[in-house]
Amino acid sequence: MNLLEARAIRKAYQGRPVLAGVGLALGEGRTLGLVGESGSGKTTFGRILMGLERPDAGEVLYRGEPMPPAGSPAWRALRRRIQAVHQDPSAVLNPFWSIQEILEEPLRVQGLARAQRRARIPALLDQVGLPAAVAPRLPAELSGGQKQRVVIARALSLAPDLLFADEPVSALDTSVQAQILNLLLEIRRERAMAMVIVSHNIDVVRHMAERTLVLRDGIIVEEGPSQALFDHPEHPFTRALVGALPRLASPL
Numbered sequence: 001m002n003l004l005e006a007r008a009i010r011k012a013y014q015g016r017p018v019l020a021g022v023g024l025a026l027g028e029g030r031t032l033g034l035v036g037e038s039g040s041g042k043t044t045f046g047r048i049l050m051g052l053e054r055p056d057a058g059e060v061l062y063r064g065e066p067m068p069p070a071g072s073p074a075w076r077a078l079r080r081r082i083q084a085v086h087q088d089p090s091a092v093l094n095p096f097w098s099i100q101e102i103l104e105e106p107l108r109v110q111g112l113a114r115a116q117r118r119a120r121i122p123a124l125l126d127q128v129g130l131p132a133a134v135a136p137r138l139p140a141e142l143s144g145g146q147k148q149r150v151v152i153a154r155a156l157s158l159a160p161d162l163l164f165a166d167e168p169v170s171a172l173d174t175s176v177q178a179q180i181l182n183l184l185l186e187i188r189r190e191r192a193m194a195m196v197i198v199s200h201n202i203d204v205v206r207h208m209a210e211r212t213l214v215l216r217d218g219i220i221v222e223e224g225p226s227q228a229l230f231d232h233p234e235h236p237f238t239r240a241l242v243g244a245l246p247r248l249a250s251p252l
């Protein structure tokens with residue numbers, strides 16, 4: 001059974017179709033890339049996959065069961081199993097909380113006692129390559145790459161089945177992009193966690209994802225194993241995407 005499945009998803013905003021019947025299947029521990037130009041519907045598809053938004057038509061299944069309505073207790077329980085890392089770490093880290101407090105929060109919500117929570121922090125930091133000394137600091141005292149590592153540590157603290165990474169490095173300095181991508185890959189391998197990686201950069205998805213879906217104007221124009229797909233693109237749009245890649249700006 002697939003971990004996550006989406007079938008015939010449609011979504012329109014103000015009558016304008018953004019997703020015109022897209023689907024995917026993601027097995028336990030597998031990686032899937034979602035690539036396309038700005039405005040192709042990648043983020044909308046991702047929000048629907050996480051149950052943050054309802055499709056106008058189609059269905060999302062998690063372990064074969066329909067995604068429960070957003071905000072419901074069943075949905076909240078499931079959301080712990082699906083964690084996300086977004087483009088801008090500064091936007092999701094409370095600027096007034098120390099890194100320690102930020103990392104403790106999901107554990108507190110889970111019901112862990114203070115001592116248990118505290119005991120978990122050094123290992124969480126270590127796993128994302130941060131020294132224990134950052135624990136008392138505020139996000140503003142960290143670099144962009146370090147902040148993204150904190151976001152990843154927080155997502156991992158709940159031992160998710162699926163990590164949804166939406167442009168996880170596009171707001172970071174080119175010099176640290178590859179480090180963060182490799183950290184995500186390493187963690188994914190260690191934990192056998194599934195991952196959906198959304199990016200406009202085909203080098204990123206090729207590096208990260210076993211399979212890739214190419215989205216254009218709300219439809220999937222091509223899909224397949226990432227290497228083969230980008231080495232021998234069939235659809236003219238995928239070919240254009242491969243050709244249009246700004247190689248010099250690529251982190252990999």
Ligand SMILES: Nc1ncnc2c1ncn2[C@@H]1O[C@H](COP(=O)(O)OP(=O)(O)OP(=O)(O)O)[C@@H](O)[C@H]1O
Nearest residue numbers: 013014018036037038039040041042043044045200
């Ligand atoms: N809540 C919303 N209300 C109205 N229009 C929206 C909403 N969310 C997205 N859109 C529109 O839907 C289209 C697809 O947006 P989406 O963010 O899914 O694309 P994307 O491929 O992720 O692009 P980007 O890489 O720029 O984020 C865009 O034209 C966007 O303006």
